[in-house]
Amino acid sequence: MSSPTNQLVLNIRLRDDARFASFCGDAGEQLGGVVDAVLTAPRLSPGVGAIATLVFVSGDTETGKSHLLQAAVRRVREQSGQAVCLGDLGAHSPDVLESLGHSDLVCIDDVEPLLRDIAWCTAIMYLYSRLQEHDGVLIVSAAVAAGQLPCVLPDLQSRLRGAVVVATRQLMDSEKAEVLRLRAELRGLTLPPEVASYILTRSFRGMVHLIRTLDQLDEQSLKEQKRLTIPFVKQSLGI
DSSP: OOOHHHHHHHBOOOOTTOSGGGOOSHHHHHHHHHHHHHHHSOOOSTTOOOSOOEEEEEOOTTSSHHHHHHHHHHHHHHTTOOEEEEOOGGGSOGGGGGGGTTOSEEEESSOGGGGGOHHHHHHHHHHHHHHHHTTOEEEEEESSOGGGOOOSOHHHHHHHHTSEEEEOOOOOHHHHHHHHHHHHHHTTOOOOHHHHHHHHHHSOOOHHHHHHHHHHHHHHHHHHTOOOOHHHHHHHHOO
16 A cells, blocks of 8 residues: 655656746647646546546657656646656556546656556556546656557557657757756746857757756856856856
8 A cells, every 4th residue: 555655755856947838849738738628627527538538748768758747747736736747666566556546637757667567557557547537637658659668458558559649859959959048047047049059069969968957057157146158158067
């Protein structure tokens, strides 16, 4: 039996900048629309199923899947809904899902490893059924298409293949610069275009690395009370 304490440990702490407004690409608008439907759909009698109840977010690594799941949870919580984002579940028991069936939204990040285990598949299927009864939504993410998921439970595989699909993609450099600008703005920072371009041309271009770079600049800027300029970036990052 799962405990509230265990749920708190498993519940991913949302990044401050994990919002739909700071996501670049059509996937953010698409998933935001699904979440808004969760918030605005009339709560009819249990089991009516007035809204989509299963969403599959797919895409390569570092394309923003975790960002989208956290943004979805944040939006539901901001409207006083019950939402949870779970990740790195493989080291835990499937029982951790038992108490989540009455949530408005449950997100499971990187679901693929769990689908090779019949106990996890059974627990996810049960959770999905409970959520469906109460017009809740299950969002899962993986780096492969639904048809390629190694699911050992045919019923769950069938439902995943029929889920609403939100596909993420690799961003162009101009889009990465816009993401950095938006996330800097959320932190109260101004990131001029020439500084963003400087970072992109002298740094690893994976989004995880770029966000960590912004974290470092944010911390250093606050400490030294300096604006984000090319000389400041050179000094702070040594690039």
